[in-house]
Amino acid sequence: MSVQISAADVNKLRQQTGAGMMDCKKALIEANGDFEAAVDYLRKKGAKVAASRQDRESNEGVVIAKATADGKRGVVVELNCETDFVAKNADFIALANKFTDLAIENNPASLEDLLALQIDGQSVSEIIIENTGKIGEKIGISKYETVTGERVISYIHGNYRLGVLVALNQDIAGLEEAGKDVAMQIAAMNPVALDKADVDTRTIEREMEIAKDQIRAEGKPEEMVEKIAAGKLNKFYKDNTLLNQEFVKDSSKDVRKFLNDTAKDLTVIAFKRVQLGS
Template identity: 60%
Template sequence: MAITAQEVNKLRQMTGAGMMDCKKALTEAEGDFEKAVDILRKKGQKVSASRADRETKEGTIVTKTNTDQTKGFLLSLTCETDFVAKNEEFVSFANTLLDLAVEKNATSIEAIHALPFDTLTVQEKIIEMTGKIGEKTEISHFEIVEGDAVVSYIHSNGKLGVLVGLKNANGDVTEAGKDVAMQIAAMNPVAVDKDGVDATMVQREIEVGKEQARAEGKPEEMLEKIAMGKLNKFYKENTLLSQAFVKDNSKTIAQYLDGVSKGLTVSSFKRIAIG
């Protein structure tokens, strides 16, 4: 019997399986959706849909830079258990996906999903992997950072990764970049400097500062000034260039970088953690 594209798409929406798999299953089941679902389940395809509401709090992060280290890429592939996350095949798959994304100039997770992978798409390959390992698997993050030099860092547990873009980089600044990446991993700054802090966050800090001062019995005419003082402290503790360098608290990150190479600074960064 003839199977319509609408029927194939309906089964795909139900199961998350690939278009060709859905078409074959419906053909084999003579158009019976329940039988088609059972056929897909036997092939492991139904696992993706049945685990769609499961949380992926484990996984691995992989990074890569281009040959001249001016562009860095970070991808997180997540799953449900630490046992799977540490599996060599799972980590290898994450690296393969990142290599493919870089090779094909993908700029988003959606673009990676659409890339060809053997005879499938990446999205279909991930569904196949889900069926194979019996856990929900997904690309949770894909980040790109550019700069005069880009340095990457992955924490020892494989679940926290950082990309740092450096500006005014003269000579080899890899060691300095690694120090800054480890700073970002440890201190989790909200922005490079105060100009990069979201306006909503700034306003919230001001309002919190006012309420704290008011609760302490400070006069109303002093609240604004006190709140701005608290905001400056927030900037110092939570923006990267103003933070004290964890390896030498006598310097800020800005001072440390300038000491490594005059004018060296951070243009952007990305910090991704799993779990």
């Protein structure tokens, strides 16, 4: 004899799980009205949905950047989904914030460690699988970055599409605005490194080769190639390393001078820039 499932029961399960009405009704029927078994059924269904969507692209989503209450550490998390529609949903944004807050509280060493952390007895991985079932799209955390410093400033740009962390070497009054200005610089100008010494060898070699090929194509004599290429490399450093970049809000100075003018010897010691889907 089949158990009668009332609309009130379906609604109760829907409120409890966030799953769709028809999915909740089917789960209660399959579980003969047992709420715990119905929740398990929905979670298993979610796992199946997650598995069946592994080949789907999930390049939409949100990027959340936050700093700890004491301003000494910052984290940035990218939570992805398949469509812009889901990315703009308040519940999806709240889920991304929940994962970011968890990272702020627990300081996991890696993305794998973040996925293993628990909220109300469920790991982040399990919560992702469950929400894949609810939402009907492949979702997942693709990036987790962190920085530490005397003062860390966080910045979110473009409706959660880009997050920046800036770690400063000093913590004195009035740094918030300067830190935000540098974060906006990073968002806009996308530096490849903090300073000249931080550019990796492979990038330098590639830039030098490109410069030399351009110079030779212009017909310059071979004895001038190295010298001109070195000049082009210096231009690359000026355009692409944060402290040497022209400050966007005042082109008369670079970022290094802007910081030093704000407070003596103030500088950036680390930064992270996470752009959605890149």
